[in-house]
Amino acid sequence: MNERSGKFLLSKWYLDCVTEDGETFIGYSARLLWHNVSLQFSSLFTHTTQSGPRTRSTLLAARPPQNHAGTIQWEVPRIGVSGSWEALCVPVERTLYEDTAGTILWSCYQPASRAEITLDGDRRLRGDGYAECIEMTVEPWILGMDELRWGRFVSGSESVVWIDLRGSTAIREVFHNSAKIPGCTVTDSELSFGGGTSRLTLGDTVALRDERLVSGALSMIPGLGSFVPEGVLNARETKWRSRGKLERTDRPELAGWVIHELVKFS
Numbered sequence: 001m002n003e004r005s006g007k008f009l010l011s012k013w014y015l016d017c018v019t020e021d022g023e024t025f026i027g028y029s030a031r032l033l034w035h036n037v038s039l040q041f042s043s044l045f046t047h048t049t050q051s052g053p054r055t056r057s058t059l060l061a062a063r064p065p066q067n068h069a070g071t072i073q074w075e076v077p078r079i080g081v082s083g084s085w086e087a088l089c090v091p092v093e094r095t096l097y098e099d100t101a102g103t104i105l106w107s108c109y110q111p112a113s114r115a116e117i118t119l120d121g122d123r124r125l126r127g128d129g130y131a132e133c134i135e136m137t138v139e140p141w142i143l144g145m146d147e148l149r150w151g152r153f154v155s156g157s158e159s160v161v162w163i164d165l166r167g168s169t170a171i172r173e174v175f176h177n178s179a180k181i182p183g184c185t186v187t188d189s190e191l192s193f194g195g196g197t198s199r200l201t202l203g204d205t206v207a208l209r210d211e212r213l214v215s216g217a218l219s220m221i222p223g224l225g226s227f228v229p230e231g232v233l234n235a236r237e238t239k240w241r242s243r244g245k246l247e248r249t250d251r252p253e254l255a256g257w258v259i260h261e262l263v264k265f266s
Helices: none
Strands: 008-020 024-034 037-048 054-059 067-069 070-075 081-087 092-099 102-119 123-134 143-153 158-167 172-175 190-193 198-212 236-248 250-266
Touching: 008 070, 008 081, 008 102, 008 250, 024 070, 024 081, 024 102, 037 198, 070 102, 092 172, 102 143, 102 158, 102 172, 123 143, 123 250, 143 236, 158 190, 158 236, 172 190, 198 250
Parallel strands: none
Antiparallel strands: 008 024, 008 123, 024 037, 037 054, 067 070, 070 081, 081 102, 092 102, 102 123, 143 158, 143 250, 158 172, 190 198, 198 236, 236 250
């Protein structure tokens, strides 16, 4: 990212892993530059049926994930995380939005991966993973967003990823094994694509998070409400983990874990 005084610059990594029995890990690494704000933060989220959700965050500078030759390494000792993601699917890169105000570049480096994460030096998680990075040079609140749906299904090297933004700016992108699929239908419980030949249904859903989008590490920014519009401050994010069932007319049914979310801005 090129630093430009007074301009909005956000680079945000998202990495996850779901073990065979459903234990969930989500990691965030982000950098924000805007006016007099210069912020880095790292955060991790874990969820088990036994212990429920747990979060750790830091605003102290930390090295972002390193992507090299199909392997992503991420280590933040301050929050006790070290992880490795090995790509099982080719990456996808898209410019989701572009005008004179700025751009949104989505780099889905690993639509499907094999992830191994160590927490606190001794607790290890292994499972299907996913990794992406979004770089924005446009303030998100000028996009006129009403709702954002995002999700990823991973089963070994098989993947489905979707972005569905609704409002005055509308974006719908669905990818199956890194190939863009046109004519898709997206709901909170099902995706239909490939002209009706493929369907991903979501069940056994567990809520991971249901709170204001601007919380956790971001809520610690002094004076945040003075420069971020109220609609963004009050936006609510609900994130789930579900069992996904991928049905195709020409191939056997496939099961895998899904992480998906709904963000409501109004």
